Amino acid sequence: MLTPLQQEILQELVNIAFGSATASMAELMEAFATLSVPSIHLLPIEQFNEHLRTIVSDTQQIYLSQQVFTGSMKGETIFILEAESVNNLVRHLYPIEEHLTDEHVKDAVLEVNNILSVTTIGKLSEIMKMQTNFMVPTLRILTDREFTDLRELAEYDAVIIIETVMRFEREQVSGHLLILTASAMMQELQHALDQIAEEMM
Amino acid sequence: MMHTERPILDHLEVGVIITDHDLVVYEWNRFLQMHTQLPREAVIGKRLDELFVQIESAVLRRKIxxxxxxxxxxxxxxxxxxxxxPVPIKRFIQHDLRYMVQRVSISPYDESKGQVLLSIYDETDSRIAQLELEKEMQKVGRLNANLTQEQEIIDKNLMMLKTDLGGSIVEVSSALCAFYGYEREELIGKNPSVFRHKAMSSVVFRDLWERLSRGESWRGEVQNLLANGKDHWVDVLILPFYDEHGSITYYVGIYHDISDRKRLESLYVTDSLTKLFNRYFFDQQMKSIFFGKRRAKSLSMMLIDIDHFKQVNDTFGHRSGDVLLQEFTEVMRATLRSSDVCIRMGGEEFAVLLLGAELVEACSAAEHLREEIEKYRFTEVGHLTCSIGVAQRSDADSADSFYERTDVLLYVAKTQGRNRIAHDAILTSNP
Structure with a gap:
């Protein structure tokens, strides 16, 4: 789907974007936050569900938030956290004495997803001189690997998988950020990556 | 705020606030003025967390x-x-929601001043729909839990099996497995005929399959064999189940153990001394015969009385009388057809119902019995005789008239000298 050079440039761009995301996360979450260097790979959409099964454990609940982005750069991000990571995140975001409801938990996941999506996709689109706009993120709590009902993903052709681990001081939060795109968008992306490659030469 | 912007904001069907990290209000559009009854002048320059103490100021600041x-x-x-x-809900709704449910988008407005634009969307309707859905889902959850519980109760307590159209068992309840003494795996794929007792007539099963093939249900009492070889009586109801096109897809059999009832019934209709049927059974049979259920076939009756039985009791005692009655019964059983129904009416009087027998056949059987009794040497009393009245049911007969007519014939046989039979058409004596 991407040439080795395109993939290398994309990895570099994502590294830059994540650098920005780390700084934002640290500032916005009022904590020393680190994001591990993201690993990137691409998958055809048919392998999406299979991939999901490999990245989450059998037994845990999965918090899966989705956020659509539109514009010249468009697609959808999926951010996946397992229940343990969500607990760690919530413990960091809210005072321990506060009575926490499911709504607090959902809000925490959506907030982190929003920050990650906006910083990563926003930075990528800025570097590639593309425009993008973010829709309201939504959240689902899935059990028993109920991935198969993600029907709306059908309109996408490819998945860019960016996996990272966040650490907030003591609390470890492992998340998977997946970027879903249509083939038209992939062509735009390839074109933009080629242009960057030319500028670098 | 530019002059051109305010009219635009005032025409929006969403609440708009321009504020900053300190939550100071710089703009408050008409939507909010209308819904909160707070005019612009009362709000501009104030802090949101002063105006509305419930506001989650720390979270809102973080988002800004x-x-x-x-x-x-x-x-x-x-x-x-x-x-x-807070916007009170004024319309009539049957919910606990007292305030408009809101979702807020926070967008950059004037970065140089650190100002953001809060767009407040009314999400009350979708929240109500969500609450309704949650309520319904809880109901469904409760129903499902009840259903699962009920299924478990049924499985453990109701003897049921499901077969395909060929009669092979595809599902079987734990209760049925436990009753028959089989493991579920032993029964799956087998035919319910594995329970069949050799005493059961194939006519019963032919009737069963005929009814089922007509799409009707079947119910009957069946003697079955358990895995340990013991027999039991079960009441079986078999129901056909249809698909949406009206074709039978499978059969469900519901089994009910009636062994105790059968034992009780048997005790109820059995004479304890001779093990023949008793007078109660005779009355029941006569009722069912004369209420039209079995009118098609001919029917004859014998009424038998042991001659001078009172003398036996007086001379040899009641125990000897009992032994005599048991031996008399054995002779009856050995002489008559297995299809003839022998009844001890009481004392030394017996009845025999001969289904499908004309008077001639009945007389012949009665005569044969009389001869056998005459020949028999009873253990304690030696030889004795009996008198027999024989009649065939006529179309004019009721249960009572048929019995009474036969009883009169028995009386005739007695008065004509005993050790003889008397019948409707001709009186036959055997000196």
Whole structure:
């Protein structure tokens, strides 16, 4: 789907974007936050569900938030956290004495997803001189690997998988950020990556 | 705020606030003025957390900071009170919601001044729909839990099996497995005929399959064999189940153990001394015969009395009388057809119902019995005789008239000298 050079440039761009995301996360979450260097790979959409099964454990609940982005750069991000990571995140975001409801938990996941999506996709689109706009993120709590009902993903052709681990001081939060795109968008992306490659030469 | 912007904001069907990290209000559009009854002048320059103490100020500040840092919209769904700005709900709704449920988008407005624009969307309707859905889902959850519980109760307590159209068992309840003494795996794929007792007539099963093939249900009492070789009586109801096209897809059999009832019934209709049927059974049979259920076939009756039985009791005692009655019964059984129904009416009087027998056949059987009794040497009393009245049911007969007519014939046989039979057409004597 991407040439080795395109993939290398994309990895570099994502590294830059994540650098920005780390700084934002640290500032916005009022904590020393680190994001591990993201690993990137691409998958055809048919392998999406299979991939999901490999990245989450059998037994845990999965918090899966989705956020659509539109514009010249468009697609959808999926951010996946397992229940343990969500607990760690919530413990960091809210005072321990506060009575926490499911709504607090959902809000925490959506907030982190929003920050990650906006910083990563926003930075990528800025570097590639593309425009993008973010829709309201939504959240689902899935059990028993109920991935198969993600029907709306059908309109996408490819998945860019960016996996990272966040650490907030003591609390470890492992998340998977997946970027879903249509083939038209992939062509735009390839074109933009080629242009960057030319500028670098 | 530019002069051209305010009319635009005032025409929006969403609440709009321009504020900053300190939550100071710089703009308050008409939507909010209308819904909160707070005019612009009362709000501008004030802090949101002063105006509305319930506001989650720490969270809201964090979100505003994020918006300004990212230069992108962030989204805020107030959690504790479900609203950013309290707007009482005035319309009639049957819910606990007293305030408009709100979702808030926070967008960068004037970055140089650190100002953001809060767009407040009314999400009351979708929240109501969500609450309704949750309520319904809880109901469904409860129903499902009850259903699972009921299924378990049925499985453990109701003897049921399901067969395909060929009669092979595809499902079987734990209760049925436990009753018959089989493991479920032993029964799956087998035919329910594995329970069949050799005493059961194939006519019963032919009737069963004929009814089922007509799409009717079948119910009957069946003697079955358990895995340990013991026999039991079961009441079986078999129901056909149809698909949406009206074709039978499978059969369900519901089994009910009636062994105790059968034992009781048997005790109820059995004479304890001779083990023949008793007078109660005779009355029941006569009722069912004369209420039209079995009118098609011919029917004859014998009434038998042991001659001088009173003398036996007086001379040899009641125990000898009992032994005599048991031996008399044995002779009856050995002489008559297995299809003839022998009844001890009481004392030394017996009846025999001969289904399908004309008078001639009945007389012949009666005569044969009389001869056999005459020849028999009874253990304690030696030889004795009996008198027999024989009649065939006529179309004019009722149960009572048929019995009475036969009884009169028995009386005739007695008065004509005993050790003889008397019948409707001709009196036959055997000196």
């Amino acid at each position: 900071r994020t918006t300004l840092r990212l230069r992108e919209s962030t989204f805020y769904r107030p959690i504790a009170v479900a609203y950013c700005v």
